[in-house]
Amino acid sequence: MGRVVHAFGSRRFRIAVNAFFVVGALVAAALTGVHFLHSGWPLSHANPYLIGAAGLLFLAAYAFKAWGWQRLFSPEDRPQALTLAAAGGAASVGGVALPGRFDEAIRIAVVRRLPGKTVGFGALALTLIVVGLLDSAALAPMASIAAAASHRGSVKAGFALVAAAGLAAALLVFFLPRLSRLGWVARFKVGRWLQEHCACRRTATQAWLLITVSWALRAVAVFILLQALAVGAQSFPLALAFLCASAASAALPIAPAGAATQAGAGAAILIISGVPKADAVAFAIAAQAMVIVSGAAVCAIAGAWHLAARLRRRTAPAL
DSSP states (O other), X not given: OHHHHHXXXXXXXXXXXXHHHHHHHHHHHHHHHHHHHHHOOTTTTSOHHHXXXXXXXXXXXXXXXXXXHHTTSOGGGOOOHHHHHHHHHHHHHHTTTSOTTTHHHHHHHHHHHSSSOOOOHHHHHHHHHHHHHHHHHHHHHHHHHHHHHOOOHHHHHHHHHHHHHHHHHXXXXXXXXXXXXXXXXXXXHHHHHHHHHSOOHHHHHHHHHHHHHHHHHHHHHHHHHHHHHTOTTOOHHHHHHHHHHHHHHTTSSOOSOHHHHHHHHHHHHHHHTTOOHHHHHHHHHHHHHHHHHHHHHXXXXXXXXXXXXXXXXXXXXXX
């Protein structure tokens, strides 16, 4: 077992893993480029002002998601919001080539590597679990609206299931501090650890509100993209249905590639809603590309900020 751990921690193994991910990203980029060469870039004929507005909303959504995530850390271990936003952006970019659920590993790596307060692995993993639950809770109202607007029984049942899962997730988060203090839970080391690290109900509520704003901004951005590309009925319930379907596909335990899975689920719900197949696929690719480009912009902003801070520290006169 020691040899296996040593092999995984070796420099050759890290180089091999990095090479694998780079090759995967290049292959995904090449396949995407070939697709666009044959079918054309979906945003080429769209309204540029609406595209810009959607991009700004996606950027704002990253910010609110980071603020909500930040509230789940204890004050003494709380990372910068920009660091958390960069972690979310890096996860969206990594979703182009990496399988689903690997984005959590990217978030952990970015938060622990960027300058700032050092967060324990366990506490960081706990906040990611709670953020996932709060994501489901924030999507519950949107899924309810999408279910009410749908005319297909299977689609209505699917969105109702998403809404029910979101309600259960909200109850679990809000009652987690009380559950950790139960007698049979508190006897275990894990229960005592949860008492120290889980967010209180007030803090969890604040995080839920901020994350809900993030998803609402994403919904408005998707609706604006529908207008920009003149896709389907261009209704707000259709935008909510697309967003909920894409987000629900991200909850799969494993998937070929996170971004491709989400785009496929979004395209499927558009096709079921009556949108022509070519338009649905083009819109799903365009929407996912906007999310990825916005995530890359967040990473670039965070990188420039930390680089500028390092240069200021080096050039500051010694006291």
